[in-house]
Amino acid sequence: MGDLEKPKYGRVLLKLSGEALAGDKDMGLDFPTIENICRSIKKTADAGAQIGIVVGGGNFWRGRDEKTSDRARGDHIGMLATTMNALAVADVLEGLGATVRVQTAITMQQVAEPFILGKALRHMEKGRIVIFGCGTGNPFFSTDSAAALRAAELKADVILKATMVDGIYDKDPKKFSDAVKYDVITHHDVLVKRLQVMDGAAASISTDNNIPIIVFDLSRPDNIYDAVMGKPIGTLVTRHKPKDTD
Numbered sequence: 001m002g003d004l005e006k007p008k009y010g011r012v013l014l015k016l017s018g019e020a021l022a023g024d025k026d027m028g029l030d031f032p033t034i035e036n037i038c039r040s041i042k043k044t045a046d047a048g049a050q051i052g053i054v055v056g057g058g059n060f061w062r063g064r065d066e067k068t069s070d071r072a073r074g075d076h077i078g079m080l081a082t083t084m085n086a087l088a089v090a091d092v093l094e095g096l097g098a099t100v101r102v103q104t105a106i107t108m109q110q111v112a113e114p115f116i117l118g119k120a121l122r123h124m125e126k127g128r129i130v131i132f133g134c135g136t137g138n139p140f141f142s143t144d145s146a147a148a149l150r151a152a153e154l155k156a157d158v159i160l161k162a163t164m165v166d167g168i169y170d171k172d173p174k175k176f177s178d179a180v181k182y183d184v185i186t187h188h189d190v191l192v193k194r195l196q197v198m199d200g201a202a203a204s205i206s207t208d209n210n211i212p213i214i215v216f217d218l219s220r221p222d223n224i225y226d227a228v229m230g231k232p233i234g235t236l237v238t239r240h241k242p243k244d245t246d
Contacts, residue, residue: 012158018060038089056085061080080134
């Protein structure tokens with residue numbers, strides 16, 4: 001037991017996009033992909049990290065692309081999509097032996113607990129993984145904003161943003177072969193350079209609360225574990241760049 005690694009970050013907020021849960025599919029859920037992700041999450045929890053997860057819903061509903069007569073109603077449909085994803089991730093994690101609670105920002109008592117900060121903290125202190133559905137519970141706010149908000153409320157040590165790119169670049173690496181990856185960048189530079197790591201509201205919350213963000217590639221699910229252990233994965237967004245050492 002004494003040889004086990006200890007996490008660098010004791011309490012983490014993981015943002016999982018709905019698209020990541022679809023695997024190679026365009027829509028829906030790909031359970032082999034979800035199981036690979038969940039194995040890494042459980043491994044991280046078993047190492048001692050307290051884990052909260054915010055899930056998106058883009059594998060079922062992309063609010064910006066769908067045609068609805070009312071933006072608020074479209075966002076509410078998206079919140080229901082995130083709940084389906086939260087329940088699916090919870091089911092797979094429980095199948096792997098993890099203890100999980102799902103909380104939603106819109107009350108639906110038959111399927112999940114309502115989001116109550118004190119209960120979420122208590123669950124995490126007991127080693128339970130808590131999955132948050134329905135974003136912030138308000139239209140006009142993305143699930144990235146929800147991730148930053150929950151991280152601030154939970155006093156998380158870091159936000160893990162799992163993407164399909166291995167970090168933050170100065171321009172789109174899929175379009176430009178000369179795109180340069182940042183290993184470390186400040187919150188300020190992310191905002192000034194408009195790098196779109198998260199939307200403006202999410203970036204402001206993480207900046208104001210001095211919450212570092214690690215952006216990394218989820219195609220290798222164990223990057224979740226490695227990031228929490230402090231290995232140099234993806235791009236670290238922080239208030240100040242570390243001073244160069246000789």
